[in-house]
Amino acid sequence: MEEEKNGISLRDIFRIIFSQKWLALILAAAITLLCAVCIVYVYNPSKIDYSVSFKLDLLGRNGSAETYRYPDGTTFHYLSLVSSATLNEIKTEGGEEFANLDVDNMVKSGAISISEDVNTVSGIVDRTYTVKVKANYFANTDAARKFITSIAEYPCKYLSKINIEYNAAIKLYETSDDYARQIDYLNNQLSFLEQKYDSLISEYGNEFVVENGKTLKAYLAEIKAYGESSEFVNLKPKLLDGKHVKSNNCLNNYILEYKQVCKDVEDATFVLGEMTKGQSDALASAEAVRIQAEKVSSLKRKQSDLEHFVKKVGENIEPMDDVNLDGTFAADLKTVADKLSAFTDSLKNVTDKVYKNVSRVFYVYSNVVNTTGGMGMATTAVLSIVVGVLVAAVTAYAVGYNKNKKTLTVAANTENAVEEPAEKESAPEAPDVDEVK
Numbered sequence: 253m254e255e256e257k258n259g260i261s262l263r264d265i266f267r268i269i270f271s272q273k274w275l276a277l278i279l280a281a282a283i284t285l286l287c288a289v290c291i292v293y294v295y296n297p298s299k300i301d302y303s304v305s306f307k308l309d310l311l312g313r314n315g316s317a318e319t320y321r322y323p324d325g326t327t328f329h330y331l332s333l334v335s336s337a338t339l340n341e342i343k344t345e346g347g348e349e350f351a352n353l354d355v356d357n358m359v360k361s362g363a364i365s366i367s368e369d370v371n372t373v374s375g376i377v378d379r380t381y382t383v384k385v386k387a388n389y390f391a392n393t394d395a396a397r398k399f400i401t402s403i404a405e406y407p408c409k410y411l412s413k414i415n416i417e418y419n420a421a422i423k424l425y426e427t428s429d430d431y432a433r434q435i436d437y438l439n440n441q442l443s444f445l446e447q448k449y450d451s452l453i454s455e456y457g458n459e460f461v462v463e464n465g466k467t468l469k470a471y472l473a474e475i476k477a478y479g480e481s482s483e484f485v486n487l488k489p490k491l492l493d494g495k496h497v498k499s500n501n502c503l504n505n506y507i508l509e510y511k512q513v514c515k516d517v518e519d520a521t522f523v524l525g526e527m528t529k530g531q532s533d534a535l536a537s538a539e540a541v542r543i544q545a546e547k548v549s550s551l552k553r554k555q556s557d558l559e560h561f562v563k564k565v566g567e568n569i570e571p572m573d574d575v576n577l578d579g580t581f582a583a584d585l586k587t588v589a590d591k592l593s594a595f596t597d598s599l600k601n602v603t604d605k606v607y608k609n610v611s612r613v614f615y616v617y618s619n620v621v622n623t624t625g626g627m628g629m630a631t632t633a634v635l636s637i638v639v640g641v642l643v644a645a646v647t648a649y650a651v652g653y654n655k656n657k658k659t660l661t662v663a664a665n666t667e668n669a670v671e672e673p674a675e676k677e678s679a680p681e682a683p684d685v686d687e688v689k
Contacts, residue, residue, distance in 0.1 A: 284640030
């Protein structure tokens, strides 16, 4: 009788697996590859974060202030860099490159974030910003780098394309129907240009080079020199001496204005007289008298100017006979206006270049993008091989065991079928009952 085994040894397990070696090898390779693909393309993208850390150096920014105000008055806060509005603007400007990015869902699902790290050393505030985005929104690292750097550079690009109206006074000049007011508008434009250059110089210094070696100081000197030129300075005297009037409608306005200013001079002079008399109902302080005297002088100057265009005949105000209505003075005005417009265009170019030169982004990492989370290539390879080998071994053992079991069962059935007839032939026949009797 054959002794039945109650257990199986490790040797038997390996023997069974080895009996299915080709199946095991094929399965191990396939499972390893499938596991690696799933980790790289399914697991990792949902766990990996692409991040970019950077510092911003913006025009006129106060490092201690949390928010920053652009020159056009718009307020910037670092959290706005990952808002739906900003990301959609970046996506639109990126064209086909960012066309497939679902930035709305990126924001909604919390797949993008920005943080701020503030360090203060010796009173100097240093701010570092870090933008993080889930990797599964991008085809590869390069695509992520382009998008996140576009976020980091957004404030500088905004500054470079900022649209500030520098020619407001020029526009008023063009719509005015009064030569005197047009001259005032041109004076306002000249003052505006000087103030803008003064502001830039106070921020960056006289010797700040804009382009081709030309400094802010040189640009300002050109503006001031023109403001002192006879072409500009003589506008008002030419107007008064020639009694130039732009239109009959303007002349009628002068007449009405002259009537009013005459009355204003009379009233202001009366008040000044009362104040100097020291009456109890007058403000007799020295400062009040000075202010009132300046008011009288200003009104008299205005009255004198208007008298160049109108004259008094009895109680009627009529135009002077030699008033010039042919518009010859307009050519002189246009010459000055064109030169101021050119200076204004130059200012726009200067400010654009200054904004670009002084507003920069500094990246913390040399390769810009930092990858965190997910599973590394070595870990992925080891884990995939282990899973592949284990699954292949278990499967091969199961297949081999089942085959061996079937083989043993068939063999046992065959052996029983052969032995059964022999046993029947050798068995003694039972004695016949009748014969015994």
